[in-house]
Amino acid sequence: MxxxxxxxxxxxxxxxRHPVTGTTIIPVLPDGKIVLIRRRDTGQWGLPGGIVNWGEDVPTTVERELEEETGLKLVKICRLVGVYSAPDRDPRVHSISIVVEVEAQGTMQAQDTLEVSEVRAFDLSSLPKGQLSHDHDRQLQDYLDGSITLA
Structure with a gap:
């Protein structure tokens, strides 16, 4: 007993009592635009991503979450942007996010409409910087700077 x-x-x-592990995806279309989602819970723009399911590896999570949240297909995972683990990075729970850049293609349409209200591709000059959910502003800036971050 x-x-x-x-x-x-x-x-x-x-x-x-342990952080949740997830992914954040920076989807880049063939024309160089970056795809963001509008979160239904906050109305803010953010990068797609989600929790790694039990029995699932990170590449599978990236592929699944990309399709669920944007309707896009994964062409390839390009590079690791960073691992973000600050306890306050997600207001809901302490989470660790593995951020990757991916090449994506297809038709944009949210499959998970409970979480995502809109999907849009942005030119680099029109990204809504300073207004993204969670710590996605930092993640996106690290990506644009070409750095690999452990935070």
């Missing part, structure tokens, strides 16, 4: 309780405490500790 004691071992069972210790096991339950360990599992609960893992589930509730």
């Amino acid at each position: 004691l071992r069972s309780w210790q096991f339950v405490q360990t599992v609960l500790g893992i589930l509730f």
Whole structure:
């Protein structure tokens, strides 16, 4: 009985006292535009992405979340932009986000309409900088600067 309780405490500790791991995606279309989503919960623009599901690797999460949130197909993962882990980076929960640049193509249309209200491609000159959700302004700036960030 004691071992069972210790096991339950360990599992609960893992589930509730450790950051959630997710991905953030910087989708670049063949014409060089960057795709952002408008979040239904806050109305803010942000980069697509989401939580890594149990039994799923990061590349699979990137492909799945890209399609769910933008309707686009993954052509290839280009580069690691960074790993962002500040406890306050996501106002909902402590999360670690692995940010990658991807080449994407297809027709933009949110599949997950509970989370996403709009999908739009932006020229670099028209990105809504300073108004993005979470820490996506920093992630996007790190991408544009060509840096690889561990934060």
